[in-house]
Amino acid sequence: MHPRVAEEWPEIASVYLGARHIPSPERVEVDIDLEVSVYDRPNTSVAVLIPPGYRATSPDGFLVPAGLRFADGSNLPASDATGFGMPGWLLVSFHLIDESGASIWRPTADFQRGDNLIGYLASTESFLARRCN
């Protein structure tokens, strides 16, 4: 396990029950509830790929299982993830940037005092709740 993820793992596992660490490509998978008025199902798995430079560099985007759609049947703004070793998943474009396009990722040596995976996963939940807006 990536050493920075290993530091955070007990916290992740306590916040997201059933969280999984998959070594290749290295990612963290969690299950989250969805708003049934927005999506075609009540819950989904979400995977976040761990960049090798994590925590200095932030995750970029997240993945959901292919087939997840909005309640009206339209597709999520996402692309097929087969190319990077995750067939059956879609990569959703999601960046932690401000209005000028600058990164708002602010990590620190101690993950509890700066940005971390739990915060990133929480942001993806909010993003999904906002219909990917």
Next chain:
Amino acid sequence: MELRAAAPDLAILHRQLLARAPNEGAAFIAAEPSGSGLLLRSYRVFRERELDPASSELSVAEEAQTAELATLKRGGHTLVEVHTHPGSGPAVSFSRFDEEQLPPFVRYVRLKLPKRPFGALVLSEHGYAGRVWTDAGVEPLTIGAVGQRTAVPAWADPRRVDPISQVNERFDRQIRSLGRDGQTWIQALRVGVVGLGGTGSQMVQQLAHLGVRRYVLVEDDVVEASNLARLAGATRWDPLFRRRKVAIARRTIRRLAPTAEIKCPGSLRQRQALAALGDVDVIVGCVDNDGARLVMSELAAAYLVPYLDIGVGIEGDRPARTIGGRVSFHLPGGPCLACADEIDFGEVAEDLESEALRNVRVQRGYARDRRVEPALMPLNGVVASLGMMEFLAFATGLRPVIPFSRYDATAARLIRQSVEVSPDCVVCRPAHGMGDRQMVDRYALDGRA
């Protein structure tokens, strides 16, 4: 077995422990097994109230000991117990009390921290004695302080080499400048050079002339015609033969030192190269991207390897161009490039991402355009030479290293920068002394072992 420690860490530990003199002091060192030795990651000096008042000899109270062992266990560290014998001089040794107490303590610790070595050190003002217990038995534990020569106390100098007995005519002028010891230290170093382009080729040339005899050369580019304007040692035929830049550097070294030891383990993103760089005495980084700088910064922090980084830049449009360069020396325990805010993490993310992810970003139109950078051989030469002066300061103690400086070629100025270690640094602080557990090989593109 050697306990490798950043010189500033060792100096502070030594000072804090001996502050109790003439009374003895005690500390627990959290160490990381790495290769055939140990790395000092952190330590805790026991306070007065944590020492056992009931004991006539120095003894750490059971409660403090148990709490600290639990911390070491949680962190997955190895314990090195250290205490002092003030006034014992350089020939300090374990006392009879130590010899009685150590065997049961070793059994206790190895029960609490199984499958890990246990080390014990006794320090005086000018010496130490050490022992380490492993599954294979007991052996001496030596201390190797890593840092610039002026910061390494003689009693903890791992680079003890016999001074060259014969003054080689070839290095005569240099020995007159740096002394016999200085020349000896240069010749004993194993230097890793990463990036063998415009600045790297000049660094290699100077290292070879100075007398460095052991190299790890990391680069996988081939020479192109456009490189000839700045690649030291290249000939006009090299692009035609598509010679590798590493072959040019090797040729430069061999012409001066036919028997030099030269390892060429490939690119920085190969496992062999990352492993080889963890085992050098100093890394010289001459790359043109922050992804590689992040990898080297992390590796240097993890294995306590000094890392000298050279960067040049010509930015903006003529005539309002900024031309200059930067020399940064990350000494173990000191500030790194990220502490100095010299790493662009957005660029790092792009440099290190997988090809598949990059393709997705290109398709979506938000990949950063990387233009061909302007370059000038004289600028490379000035900055490479400034870097070499810091290398000499580090290796020979000519003067203390100036870790961060900037060369403004437009104004013909050299600016010394003051940089402190950032306690929040996300690059060097978590990696410091972590050795193999930092898993630097995750940056390899050719898979892990």
